[in-house]
Amino acid sequence: MPPSIGYGGDYNPEQWPREVWDDDYAAFKLAGINTVTVGVFAWAHLEPAEFRYDFSTLDAIVERATAEGMRVVLATPSGAMPPWLARKYPDACRVDFEGRRHVYGQRHNACPSSRDFRRAAVALAGRLARRYGTNPAVVAWHIGNEYGGACWCPECGDAFRKWLRGRYGSLDRLNDAWNTTFWSHTFTKWSQIEPPNALSEHWRGPDHTAFQGITLDYKRFMSDQLLEGFLAEKAAIREHAPDTPVTTNMMGLYQPIDYHRWAPHLDFASWDNYPPADRSSTRTAARMALTHGLMRGLRDGDPFWVMEQTPSVTASRDVNPVKRPGVLRLWSWQSVAHGADAVLYFQLRQSRGACEKYHGAVLDHAGRTDTRVFREVAEVGAEFARVGDAVLGGRTPARAALLVDWDSWWAVEMSDGPNRNVRYLDVLTTYHRALWQANVPLDVVPVTADLSGYEVVVAPLLHMVKGDLADRVTALVERGGTFVTTALSGRVDEDDNAFLTDVPGPFGALLGLRVEETDAQQPDVVNPVTLFGAEHDARHVFEVVVPDDAEVLGTYGADFYAGTPAVTRSARGRGHAWYVATLLDDSGVDAVVRSALAHHDLLGPLADSPDVEVTDRITADGTRYLFILNHGPARTVPIPVPGTDLLTDRPLSSGEPLELPPTAVLVVRCDPER
């Protein structure tokens, strides 16, 4: 990894006249740009006809970048195939959820099972690696682009059946897993199995399936199938570039791909940070923090990259607001604060035409460097150059963890009953926000993670319980830890079949209760829950709990289950297990989460300032860097630790008032603890 924060972005000069290349590099110097991602959409350039390769333009691009001292991130172009490929190999195009074979168009459109596409993509990746693999300026390989989507073609059907054979071994086991006696679905030959889509098991779209089992497996299969394409290209690259790290730009909280299944195969994680529009800057910041955490959690706490962000506007949304002044800098530093060692833009110069011509760029259509956007980009570049490198490689030890599980995400959102309005991300982000506003150092980890280092583990909507998870959670609690889970957890096994026991299945004994009924109501129905003397709104799902030995902390205030438990806590060994039997509003979740954290003295600094984010990185030499970021209005807070703000060289004394204007950023090198 390079010895300073990576800064730059996607650079596609093949889309521009060569005359502007000089202007490009002059601007990059002004902006402190040191990294360029090249070749992402260059297939048609590199291989204008099958087996006819032409590297002349890419040679020139790489040579120039190298000459300018840039670090080069070299992409394989498999994210967008050229027209000749689709025309010659129609099977390279996908069949969509509606069963329609597509023809050439768009991008991210290749069938992941197409042998023709695979062969062509791997061959080109190998060629690229052979040509550029030993160039020391190439600091990383970037395979494909934003992997995603799915295909339901016959070739995928074949691959799916093969994948199922591998998973289940026998049809008997598969029939059991999918509970096929229900509705007479017993499969007697593998060939009877059809990819689940609008023409087979689905109605009303991808979340409505007659058989959750087959659809769940198709999601797992498709995630694996896309990974297989990535791995095939990676293998081709490895032949010629054995040491250069390989990644692909992920999309954060992206439902269709289980990034936890991909993580072992990435040399480092990277993602594209385009947070969904939200009028609350704090919710947006929390969501980005969650995603940064998810990315950092993929590789056991290793630093990651922000591979893309826009310097100003997106284009693909219905409404595309510009980033307000200061936001670019705030978010860029937030990335670093959470473990990013590179922060890159899409893209360095604005597209001339097609669907991204209004997407923001470091340089606009006129190539100006006197715009607000360019000035802000250059300001961040200057700060990164001056102080950013100090934190490089720094890590963020955490005693609290949030569990994220794609299987539960998939299972709960495709479930018929109890309530389609329950969305995994809504609940996950509500619990995460509470943890984040408490400014607790937090890991975001899969359910397979080692929990032995944590004191508090929060697992919202842990619908599916797999493997030895219940045992590991119980061990956490026994040794003094706290576990928090919610309604709709502990419902199904790895096959999405209900546990044939009381709800919540394997967590029942730990939680000291059983759930007898699950009521559901429309979104406007509120049941007030009284918890620690305050009332909070509960919505959507209301489980009727019969406590065994769990302590009742919160109760419903309405309906026929008024007065019965809504929040409980059981004592097991030296620890506790919380159950929140409904979906609480923000204040309710705050009450639960802060109580659990406080018990372990884990409330972080400035936890009373809900818009002020505080997080830290600790470098190899033990230096702690504290990042203070204000996502809200101006505010004065007490300085939480003594140290020096590297951005201003200002010394900070603990407890003294610190004025935080909107979008304020401090990077505090903490004084060594005495």
Place this chain on the structure above:
Amino acid sequence: MPPSIGYGGDYNPEQWPREVWDDDYAAFKLAGINTVTVGVFAWAHLEPAEFRYDFSTLDAIVERATAEGMRVVLATPSGAMPPWLARKYPDACRVDFEGRRHVYGQRHNACPSSRDFRRAAVALAGRLARRYGTNPAVVAWHIGNEYGGACWCPECGDAFRKWLRGRYGSLDRLNDAWNTTFWSHTFTKWSQIEPPNALSEHWRGPDHTAFQGITLDYKRFMSDQLLEGFLAEKAAIREHAPDTPVTTNMMGLYQPIDYHRWAPHLDFASWDNYPPADRSSTRTAARMALTHGLMRGLRDGDPFWVMEQTPSVTASRDVNPVKRPGVLRLWSWQSVAHGADAVLYFQLRQSRGACEKYHGAVLDHAGRTDTRVFREVAEVGAEFARVGDAVLGGRTPARAALLVDWDSWWAVEMSDGPNRNVRYLDVLTTYHRALWQANVPLDVVPVTADLSGYEVVVAPLLHMVKGDLADRVTALVERGGTFVTTALSGRVDEDDNAFLTDVPGPFGALLGLRVEETDAQQPDVVNPVTLFGAEHDARHVFEVVVPDDAEVLGTYGADFYAGTPAVTRSARGRGHAWYVATLLDDSGVDAVVRSALAHHDLLGPLADSPDVEVTDRITADGTRYLFILNHGPARTVPIPVPGTDLLTDRPLSSGEPLELPPTAVLVVRCDPER
């Protein structure tokens, strides 16, 4: 028919380990269950490969049920075909409205015209009948499951053309019926006729067609075609089980199938009672009452069965609330009150996996009998066992009737103009609710019904007028009866062509008026109608009426037709004919309906308590059983008739105050009238 109320439900032990069968029967005894429906989804079990039959599991199930003294309802499994059938015979799968051939998946998915499917389904039905047809425990046959949907495949196209030849005889007559000179559609060969769907006559979905005639006929055809499948299986059963009654579980107010066309072919009617979510418990109760009435009306007042209801929650809705305490009992008794001789659940034990795993059941995943749901099920079972049988076979003589007509339903909802917001069920349920809240004994009958026994006949949205209906209605009025109809009635003939006369066509002379214009407005536009001195809201459709000799009872209060008639009544012979020229709100419809009923002294008991339902059954020995059901909050009412509440053995004196808590049920054996 068995000599006590049937109680039990769908029982699919083939989906469960045999170990729980003992638990099942122990629980059934606790709950008073005497009836099990078996085999509904057993095709894959019964015929695991083509022509290879295996009845071993079903034998065991039936033997055990027989041994336990259960009545067995034996289903043919044609509601869900096995995978091998779809794979071998792709034509067995449907082509959907979008023109897409489906592959294997879901259920209720077989093409009703597929010879391959038909042959297989009939063969299996015959085998089942041969094997179990003489078992006296088998009290009824249940063919298929919830027939519905439609297919637009080429084989259906052929069958449709054949059906059309049968209906019209010649293309000339067909061209006339469909008015094909409009838009140059004159068909010159039968083969030119395409099934009407998104690829031919439709846009914006099934209700938007360029030619109402072809679409209407396709609906009629498809209803007939599904019936043909039912009849073929019935014939196969009849060969071996000539006397056991045959039914299928209908879906009540289900638009795609004209149950009136099916009725003559059912030995008894049965339906699945899953009322749509409605925040008003009273509207829900009224809707169930309407549907019970419709079912009772299918077979001329014969008792029917509730073949399915959920003991707690559904799973297929977006939001699935649990039934509140007491509601299961209230609704079960309501079913009996309206003529049900059996009340069954779907299902007796909860599914382990797939899309109904969260659907409620008598026994939950853990198999508990100490849950609220099980207790309520057992309470109903005990009551049925103790007092329910008294009412078995009882009938409900009525002097008022509500006309329901699938043709009008179809025609008015696929009409271009005047207003797509007019929905048949909205208007039907509004008029029915008014009748129901008046607690008048009511028949719900087709337009072909003999009207000679009625004094009041209400026919909302009778858009299409067929056969001698106008004559029969006129005769009703002439002999002193009252006829009430509404806007948009009397518009089209059996071919859905406009009557080439003044509106409302054949009713014009009877009603003593003509409709000159039909205004339509958005749903938020209200025109106040003054009727009997009170003002009511009218919406959606406002007909401008020119009265001939009709008496004007209500007038519009706004717009350019302010002051003109909105409600009229004509005197003909000894009776009256009402016309409501707009869509009135509840209070307006109440005013009309109660005035009409009062004229015949037909206002029922407790008609002032809008949430209290009172209905009766009279058994063969002349005993009258009055059911009093409280669907609203607690209320005290005067006892309407002297008798004895069989549920409490409490004697009741007429006129004394009766406290009705929420969900109260009384089954009053009335004292013989003196």
Place this chain on the structure above:
Amino acid sequence: MPPSIGYGGDYNPEQWPREVWDDDYAAFKLAGINTVTVGVFAWAHLEPAEFRYDFSTLDAIVERATAEGMRVVLATPSGAMPPWLARKYPDACRVDFEGRRHVYGQRHNACPSSRDFRRAAVALAGRLARRYGTNPAVVAWHIGNEYGGACWCPECGDAFRKWLRGRYGSLDRLNDAWNTTFWSHTFTKWSQIEPPNALSEHWRGPDHTAFQGITLDYKRFMSDQLLEGFLAEKAAIREHAPDTPVTTNMMGLYQPIDYHRWAPHLDFASWDNYPPADRSSTRTAARMALTHGLMRGLRDGDPFWVMEQTPSVTASRDVNPVKRPGVLRLWSWQSVAHGADAVLYFQLRQSRGACEKYHGAVLDHAGRTDTRVFREVAEVGAEFARVGDAVLGGRTPARAALLVDWDSWWAVEMSDGPNRNVRYLDVLTTYHRALWQANVPLDVVPVTADLSGYEVVVAPLLHMVKGDLADRVTALVERGGTFVTTALSGRVDEDDNAFLTDVPGPFGALLGLRVEETDAQQPDVVNPVTLFGAEHDARHVFEVVVPDDAEVLGTYGADFYAGTPAVTRSARGRGHAWYVATLLDDSGVDAVVRSALAHHDLLGPLADSPDVEVTDRITADGTRYLFILNHGPARTVPIPVPGTDLLTDRPLSSGEPLELPPTAVLVVRCDPER
């Protein structure tokens, strides 16, 4: 052209028994009807089998019409093909946007590239022309009906590629135009190009495309392709009827067809006036005025026809209100006021069946002539007969122009970014309404129009700037004119590629500013703009403007660009160029437009009465006819000019109070100016 206002409409007696023909003509005489359009949907009658022609019915229809002294508009029936054609030539049916080949059904459904359809349509048009082309009663030919829609079949694909070769000459030029290096789309063979639809470049529907260039060209191509069909029929007619004018009924502000590309090929323009439902009668009137203006602008100010309007209700809307009393007359006269020389109905007798059976007609199903609708039709007929002819052929000279550009319409609505809520017609109608309420004589013209006669040119959302437009606009300003344009103008060239300069591209120098950023916000976000001392709401798009020498007239009141320019005006030569950098509300646009008009003394009469429309026509002899139309409530206004109201023969003295009841119409023959 005939020497009196054409009055009548679509007449399809082949759809009715001959018995009513006599009644028809009796009624026509009562109503002053002099024109019938025949044969629009008669293909199946005229050619019941391929090459078998039967003109007997049409002969009878034309003979009778001729005998009755009617003017006959003879339609070719290609708007609705007969069943035999689709069955024999499946390629005659379209492939839709989803890629599905349709089968027979509906109308307006023929593939515009189908050789089989084209051959049949042209042959029949030729036959008709040969038979009726010399009949002097035939005053016009009406080809097809409401051309529209699109097809994506392989034959269209071939035609599209051919069209592209013609447009671009080489693939290099095409690749440049579509900016195909973006996303690796470089085409290396023509055959690689697929029609853009849901299976290729599109997602989320027709407005969402990965490549705007290909989609834009497909729209241009499809508009041309439909025109090619029209021209082929026209050529066949011309062989036998060299002098009779040929038209087709257009649909006004219809997005899919660029009527400006069609205009040179029409002998006169005609359109079908079915304004979309709007609760504001004034907005509806303004929209009709805009469309009349667009139609008049097609042929350089020549009179046009209203080929269809409904006398009472439509049927195809979800909700179909009746026209209120007086509205039919008001709108009919408005048509004439804007240049219509004929005003026709769809249709003269109501359809018996199918999807237009509830569409209004001059004669209803019963054929009555004593209805309100018939009376109003007859009243208009009488007025036209008495005074309408005076204005025949009159023209409306204008010094103000509104630019309409289909390319900009298409481009701005398919753009990814900045804001999907920006709709071309919303902005166009807002600016038009302001001009219309100012009662300025206005031309509505294409961007290719000669601007030399105008003083004020208003061009909202002129997203695309083509050819020498910027030069012509600059010349307008230099010689003293005023140019007004808005946000999102001047963004792209004819290929929809961004200008590689500051925004707004070729208008930048004229406007004296550059746009540095474009902010976008959700529809509920308002930024108050202060302009001439008053505050107006701005929404959707907020450009951050850096003025060069433009005068700042209005400024934003909120957000980080508060205080920066929202409305500017630059002085160039003797004129001015306005830039409105956001989307203002009605009052804001009024302020801009009225200021611009006032500068040229172009505010029209009664400009303070927003519901009162005043427009004029000047006949060949120089007489000016002023039309005063009240679209709002009753109002008293000063008489604007001396003259005589021809409808009442009442002399009018300038300045005296004139009472205008609702729907008032005056046709004032102005006294000659002294």
